[in-house]
Amino acid sequence: MTSATSKLMSKPAGPDQPKYKTSEVVDFVIVGSGAAGGILAKELSTNGFSVVVLEQGPYIHESEFSHDEIKILQEDFLTNHPKLQPNTFRKTPKDKAKQQRAVLYGRAVGGTSNHFTANFWRFHEIDFVERSKIGVVPGSTLVDWPITYADLEPYYTKVEWDVGVSGLAGASPFDPPRSKPYPMPPLPVKANGIIFERAARKLGWNPFPAPMAILSQPRAGRSACVNCGFCLGFGCEVKAKSSSLASVIPLAEKSGKCEIRPNSYVHKIEMDERGRATGALYFDEKKTVHLQKAKAVIVSANGAETPRLLLLSASSKYPEGLANSSGQVGKNLMFNTAAVSVGVFDEPTNDYKGFAVSRILHDFYELDAQKVGFYGGGGLDARFDMTPIGFAFGGLPPGSPRWGKDFKALLAHNFTRSFEIFGHGTSLPVEDNSFSIDPDVKDAWGLPALRLTYKDHPDDIKLAHWLADRSSELLDAAGAKQHWTFPIDEQQFGVHLLGTCRMGKDPKTSVINADHQTHDVKNLFLCDGGSFVTSGRGQPTMTIMALAFRAADRIRDLAKRGELNA
Amino acid sequence: MEFLDFTLITELDRRQFLSRTLAAAGATWATASWPAVLAAAEHAHKAAASPDSQKLEFLTAAEAKEVEAIASRIIPSDGTPGAREAGVVYFIDRALVTFSAEDQKTYREGIPEIQKRLQGLFPSASVFSAATHEQQEAVLESLDEAGSKNPPRRPRANFLPGSATQFFETVRAHTLAGFLIDPESDRRGNRGGVGWTVIGREPGHSFQSPFSNIDKGYAGWQPASSAKESVKND
Numbered sequence: 001m002t003s004a005t006s007k008l009m010s011k012p013a014g015p016d017q018p019k020y021k022t023s024e025v026v027d028f029v030i031v032g033s034g035a036a037g038g039i040l041a042k043e044l045s046t047n048g049f050s051v052v053v054l055e056q057g058p059y060i061h062e063s064e065f066s067h068d069e070i071k072i073l074q075e076d077f078l079t080n081h082p083k084l085q086p087n088t089f090r091k092t093p094k095d096k097a098k099q100q101r102a103v104l105y106g107r108a109v110g111g112t113s114n115h116f117t118a119n120f121w122r123f124h125e126i127d128f129v130e131r132s133k134i135g136v137v138p139g140s141t142l143v144d145w146p147i148t149y150a151d152l153e154p155y156y157t158k159v160e161w162d163v164g165v166s167g168l169a170g171a172s173p174f175d176p177p178r179s180k181p182y183p184m185p186p187l188p189v190k191a192n193g194i195i196f197e198r199a200a201r202k203l204g205w206n207p208f209p210a211p212m213a214i215l216s217q218p219r220a221g222r223s224a225c226v227n228c229g230f231c232l233g234f235g236c237e238v239k240a241k242s243s244s245l246a247s248v249i250p251l252a253e254k255s256g257k258c259e260i261r262p263n264s265y266v267h268k269i270e271m272d273e274r275g276r277a278t279g280a281l282y283f284d285e286k287k288t289v290h291l292q293k294a295k296a297v298i299v300s301a302n303g304a305e306t307p308r309l310l311l312l313s314a315s316s317k318y319p320e321g322l323a324n325s326s327g328q329v330g331k332n333l334m335f336n337t338a339a340v341s342v343g344v345f346d347e348p349t350n351d352y353k354g355f356a357v358s359r360i361l362h363d364f365y366e367l368d369a370q371k372v373g374f375y376g377g378g379g380l381d382a383r384f385d386m387t388p389i390g391f392a393f394g395g396l397p398p399g400s401p402r403w404g405k406d407f408k409a410l411l412a413h414n415f416t417r418s419f420e421i422f423g424h425g426t427s428l429p430v431e432d433n434s435f436s437i438d439p440d441v442k443d444a445w446g447l448p449a450l451r452l453t454y455k456d457h458p459d460d461i462k463l464a465h466w467l468a469d470r471s472s473e474l475l476d477a478a479g480a481k482q483h484w485t486f487p488i489d490e491q492q493f494g495v496h497l498l499g500t501c502r503m504g505k506d507p508k509t510s511v512i513n514a515d516h517q518t519h520d521v522k523n524l525f526l527c528d529g530g531s532f533v534t535s536g537r538g539q540p541t542m543t544i545m546a547l548a549f550r551a552a553d554r555i556r557d558l559a560k561r562g563e564l565n566a
Numbered sequence: 567m568e569f570l571d572f573t574l575i576t577e578l579d580r581r582q583f584l585s586r587t588l589a590a591a592g593a594t595w596a597t598a599s600w601p602a603v604l605a606a607a608e609h610a611h612k613a614a615a616s617p618d619s620q621k622l623e624f625l626t627a628a629e630a631k632e633v634e635a636i637a638s639r640i641i642p643s644d645g646t647p648g649a650r651e652a653g654v655v656y657f658i659d660r661a662l663v664t665f666s667a668e669d670q671k672t673y674r675e676g677i678p679e680i681q682k683r684l685q686g687l688f689p690s691a692s693v694f695s696a697a698t699h700e701q702q703e704a705v706l707e708s709l710d711e712a713g714s715k716n717p718p719r720r721p722r723a724n725f726l727p728g729s730a731t732q733f734f735e736t737v738r739a740h741t742l743a744g745f746l747i748d749p750e751s752d753r754r755g756n757r758g759g760v761g762w763t764v765i766g767r768e769p770g771h772s773f774q775s776p777f778s779n780i781d782k783g784y785a786g787w788q789p790a791s792s793a794k795e796s797v798k799n800d
Contacts, residue, residue: 227777388761
């Protein structure tokens with residue numbers, strides 16, 4: 001057997017992975033192994049700290065990934081399961097929530113990074129200082145970040161080089177400054193990218209090769225993309241997609257200091273009398289409860305489950321939930337605005353091959369509110385992210401037959417000749433938009449279910465329509481034979497889970513400080529999409545990863561200075 | 567490979583199969599390409615491991631005949647393969663003991679209902695599967711309450727309807743899925759990959775650029791020659 005073969009056949013817990021006792025006080029327990037948790041685990045363990053990562057989902061390896069749409073999209077093989085963990089939804093706090101699926105997130109080692117589209121735009125300078133620049137937006141709790149683009153720039157570069165992003169530096173006139181080029185050239189262009197590029201230039205816009213967290217060249221023992229076409233929603237069998245699972249978790253395991261403990265569902269952060277976190281209580285696979293002791297706790301469970309865990313950790317001493325003296329835990333949720341249009345073309349584009357996106361544009365990143373009449377901004381990309389069954393359910397034009405000879409003929413014609421223009425945009429933070437715990441519905445462990453309260457800020461809806469209009473212009477300029485936009489409704493389901501434990505200088509209006517330390521509990525840190533202050537323009541994972549690299553540096557420094565000790 | 571009895575293959579065997587395949591590829595081994603080799607080997611194996619079984623696990627033979635007749639109107643065999651050739655009825659049968667077990671009642675009660683509907687419309691007709699195509703279509707039209715009135719929704723997780731959904735919607739959803747499922751999965755649908763052939767998707771799980779005639783002649787990305795300073799803010 002070659003060494004590569006033996007690596008392939010290795011067991012979930014690698015030979016280097018230590019097994020810590022729950023009674024052993026490790027340096028860090030990290031809740032979640034996704035985009036943020038994976039990076040924190042790698043950074044802290046390779047800095048010599050002992051780390052236990054508690055992941056609620058199973059350890060699913062690349063060899064178990066699949067292109068079976070039923071398994072992946074219907075049975076939630078990689079994602080949260082609505083029957084095990086039901087959600088509820090209401091539009092406003094006055095309404096009674098009803099049970100329905102409200103979130104989709106990765107529930108396996110690697111988290112949501114296993115199945116993302118891999119659009120890896122950096123935030124721009126404006127995203128961090130928008131409140132100062134534009135002033136008060138009525139109905140929104142918009143504020144500035146306590147950090148700037150310049151603070152995060154080195155960490156964006158680290159994501160590109162250490163996790164793996166393909167792209168072309170300097171290709172967009174709107175790009176923020178960068179300290180290094182991309183480590184790999186862009187992925188190959190797709191037909192939809194060429195059509196998008198030509199049409200956008202006709203309109204005077206500035207299309208450019210999409211920065212994607214997918215390897216265009218073999219790197220670090222991982223394969224380049226093989227263009228299988230099962231990308232968004234699916235895990236990558238060949239490790240080309242830069243998930244935590246493919247990139248940083250193997251390095252954490254190799255450190256000899258990090259244990260990844262799957263099937264470990266954390267439901268409470270344990271506190272001592274002095275107001276310090278002492279560890280995390282979790283259910284194992286058999287629903288037996290354990291307490292993993294640690295000197296410090298980092299929660300990277302995503303923007304829905306992190307606030308839920310803080311609220312579930314309420315006690316007589318913390319009746320409103322842990323780290324919630326501000327009352328802001330779970331609030332200011334932002335989903336990002338989306339508007340999706342589909343065009344049908346005469347010639348086959350075969351966009352079912354390959355990854356989703358090869359060209360994007362940022363001409364509308366900062367719209368002038370005075371001119372357009374609302375706050376916001378966004379980007380457009382050309383993509384095809386509908387796999388065959390999904391396409392049959394939702395890919396045909398409005399008014400199409402749903403069965404029979406004509407339906408079949410349309411499917412046969414359109415599948416290879418359709419693609420989407422996806423408008424991604426800002427969501428304004430609104431205090432009532434939130435994750436909380438449902439008073440009635442329980443999950444399969446008997447814990448209160450996650451409750452979503454959400455009603456888009458009116459400007460977000462206006463932005464979605466504005467972006468859809470640009471997509472329509474582009475599809476007209478591209479010579480699409482037919483195009484339409486999916487209905488733009490108020491959202492009641494989210495995948496970008498942002499802003500629910502936001503960072504800030506003021507403990508009254510934010511949950512964590514710029515070091516990701518909760519204002520209330522010195523040895524409790526939060527790092528994931530919930531840490532965001534603004535939503536960016538729709539591609540959060542790049543920034544989640546950059547924040548995690550930065551948080552790891554800050555936490556390491558605090559720990560080395562002894563500031564986390566009792 | 568014919569000499570191997572794939573029906574006996576277990577998860578452990580599958581791993582041994584992969585390791586054998588990988589060892590065989592050792593001569594041309596390159597670290598950079600091992601995952602691609604793995605993917606190819608695995609998919610080849612899965613394809614071989616799905617024999618075209620006629621065995622039914624939930625439906626009776628009589629029920630299967632009716633279900634196949636309905637599926638054949640949803641995706642007809644009209645010069646190119648349809649639901650029948652793709653083995654959709656076997657996909658549905660397995661669905662009813664796996665991911666759609668909650669729909670067993672929908673089928674068990676729906677099949678007699680559809681016969682009643684047929685006889686209501688065409689008193690001389692006997693059973694759905696023996697009716698003319700025109701009669702069958704008339705029955706399905708009477709059941710298709712959603713019709714094409716609703717705008718399409720962007721597909722996402724959990725696209726199949728819940729158990730409360732009407733029989734017709736359930737069969738329709740199962741038929742679409744059974745026609746287009748990855749033929750290398752163990753779902754028993756899309757036999758021989760005929761569904762993918764119909765929609766123009768080449769078989770396989772690894773492709774090389776260029777993907778179409780459109781990207782074949784692309785000269786590579788160039789900055790716009792007349793790049794304007796800024797076209798911000800529309």
